[in-house]
Amino acid sequence: MKISVYPLLLCLLLTLQACGQQSIKSTKQESIKAKDMKKTDSYWKDKLNSEAFRVLRQKGTEYPHTGEYNLHFKEGIYSCFACKEPLFESTSKFRSDCGWPSFDSAIEGKIRYEKDTSVGMVRTEIICNNCDGHLGHVFNDGPTNTGLRYCVNSVSLDFKSEDKGEE
Numbered sequence: 001m002k003i004s005v006y007p008l009l010l011c012l013l014l015t016l017q018a019c020g021q022q023s024i025k026s027t028k029q030e031s032i033k034a035k036d037m038k039k040t041d042s043y044w045k046d047k048l049n050s051e052a053f054r055v056l057r058q059k060g061t062e063y064p065h066t067g068e069y070n071l072h073f074k075e076g077i078y079s080c081f082a083c084k085e086p087l088f089e090s091t092s093k094f095r096s097d098c099g100w101p102s103f104d105s106a107i108e109g110k111i112r113y114e115k116d117t118s119v120g121m122v123r124t125e126i127i128c129n130n131c132d133g134h135l136g137h138v139f140n141d142g143p144t145n146t147g148l149r150y151c152v153n154s155v156s157l158d159f160k161s162e163d164k165g166e167e
């Protein structure tokens with residue numbers, strides 16, 4: 001009886017070890033990828049137009065009702081304007097009168113959330129996980145079943161239509 005327990009234990013140990021190695025490996029890959037686009041302000045100053053730099057790198061806000069994607073409802077993917085990482089699907093976009101493109105959910109793992117206490121309010125800032133670019137804020141007053149409203153600066157976004165080649 002005693003002998004038959006050992007192979008089982010050994011097997012379990014090997015499995016646990018394999019799992020451990022796998023998770024370390026995937027974390028490492030993610031951090032390398034994420035680190036790729038964490039660039040300095042002078043890098044971004046060269047790459048971005050002045051309005052995109054002000055919003056994405058200096059946490060600015062575009063003037064409401066002016067953004068290219070505010071009332072834009074084509075099918076496709078919205079990505080980060082700076083690093084081109086996909087962030088939102090057009091199916092999550094909804095018509096909002098707040099003046100900025102609004103989404104009820106983001107593509108999983110693409111957004112980082114940080115508490116923002118500037119301008120005398122407590123808000124949740126949304127940041128591109130890949131390049132640290134400021135996107136906007138997320139609020140709990142969304143009209144759809146997620147209850148969320150990702151309020152995103154148009155200038156922080158790029159759009160790719162699902163129709164080939166069209167943008």
Ligand SMILES: [Zn+2]
Pocket residue numbers: 080081082083084085128129130131132133
């Ligand atoms: Zn980005």
